[in-house]
Amino acid sequence: MKLVLVAGATETARIDGISAAGASPELMAHTPAADAELVEYGTPVFAPFVPVSPDGCPTPGLVTRAVRDRVEFEFVVADAGMAAPTAAPAIRVGERPGGDLREAAPVPNARELFETAREVGANLPDEELLLAESIPGGTTTALGVLRALGEPHGVSSSLPDNPLSLKERVVAEGLAESGIEAGALAGDPLAAVREMGDPTLAVTAGLLAGALSRGARVTLAGGTQMLAAASVARHAGVEDEFAVATTSFVAEDETVAIEAAADALGVTLHVTDPEFEPGEHVATDHYLAGVAKEGVGMGGALWLAARAGVEMRDVRDRLFARYDALVGADGP
């Protein structure tokens, strides 16, 4: 079992109010690198910080790392073109961040990214893969691709008050700039990523297609960004069975009907509740308030833990221990 973290960047994240994945655009560039290092080493190495929001909400990568303290799985980054270097082992698929989706062709090399990732997915030796993501701004580009493909699903947010109307406005602007109507790129998913997406969507869909082509079992570990990647794969003609594993926070998000979306896409959905308890710890209280929700494979990692018979109590203890050691018991 290997978790592949598709890490990348999009200039879309610089739009004010879009993402909670970092205190400023400059710092946000390091979030995927830091996430990867947390999962691999348990501590930042090249990255200058642990991704924790100013009021103390830790990156979901810390939950994934907490699970890895209890369930053995391999880990590698698929570098879709990161904005900052990571010390975690990475397969370099892309070379540069994606542009702002409001511009024409923010991912000009979408097709090449997909093909390269497909080759990687077809050669990875693992019989079972979890694919995850870390990209600030990724739910907005996911929405962009879903709209370009004509898929009706909504997207989640790392913010408790999902700035959905801002996202819809940004996406409408992007569609106008690219000169396309919603749904105009159904059946041409890599054009949809090129015009409205980010590099991780092309890489995730490519890894998925390649791994399925050799009979691997694949689970997309994440929320609405993974639904967008799944949509790209389905529109590219991938018909094989695969699954999506996400958190209860995404499943309970009213802006997302993830079960209906999974049904429509023909994918199996696993929802895992980490059983966070109110008032127990600053690290988890934020999640209960709707911050972060998912990312860095959190939902997939929790599913692995449940499958392996690890108690959620045990995962939470590891999370608290790591948070206290990295951030401090009282938050930042």
Add this chain to the structure above:
Amino acid sequence: MKLVLVAGATETARIDGISAAGASPELMAHTPAADAELVEYGTPVFAPFVPVSPDGCPTPGLVTRAVRDRVEFEFVVADAGMAAPTAAPAIRVGERPGGDLREAAPVPNARELFETAREVGANLPDEELLLAESIPGGTTTALGVLRALGEPHGVSSSLPDNPLSLKERVVAEGLAESGIEAGALAGDPLAAVREMGDPTLAVTAGLLAGALSRGARVTLAGGTQMLAAASVARHAGVEDEFAVATTSFVAEDETVAIEAAADALGVTLHVTDPEFEPGEHVATDHYLAGVAKEGVGMGGALWLAARAGVEMRDVRDRLFARYDALVGADGP
């Protein structure tokens, strides 16, 4: 146990007659990428070929892969600035190939490479590491660094007739161009790498220093390039114990007195004989004739096999099976 393959490039390899690690300079650029893919996946992925000399001598990476079929170990690339992309998981330490050692400062960022690699070595979670190399032209830059440091040891070659006088001439030219006498950079090993070395030497020495600083057991898996990396570390003040594991082909090379060199450097030496038998297979006959000798961790991998009680017969069978499948039973 993890094998870290330090992979990189030096323009020095373009000098006529220096290296057997690829049919042409253009193809040689892909050799480290292909080596890494062979060890990780058993087959080239991004690389356009299996590194096999025109008359059929396979890269020592295929021996390392054969061992990995029988002995479990983790694997990752430390990318010191590769000339071609690899699909193998890599920690990116450097960004670009080194220059020709005959020019001034072929590795201007030697100190930065060392420091970055030291940080990586200090954070890798493994209690035991093998460090290996893949860089065409690497024995010539190794000789350059040994001479700049005033170390008297000779170097091996991937060619049966070691072009040692050519290497000495190239090194003399490099010293003159850098305006230094032999031995002038003793005690300033990163200046020696900057002026006369290649990026992998700085990265290998940095990984070694970092891993030793946290108490890991480290074995340099290779021949005379690893002696040069060990010299860099010793001149940088690293006093901890570590080992070098190499093949019997290097130990029997008359241009190299590897036991005396190991003694002088205060490192434990492991020599492992793969027990190749004349006439048994084209893949091994070339080694018996003095081609390749070592590289891509071959000597360290053979030592792991011996330590694990795996018969050399068994390693050879895996090597022949992989060679026949990738190249053809009669060679290329």
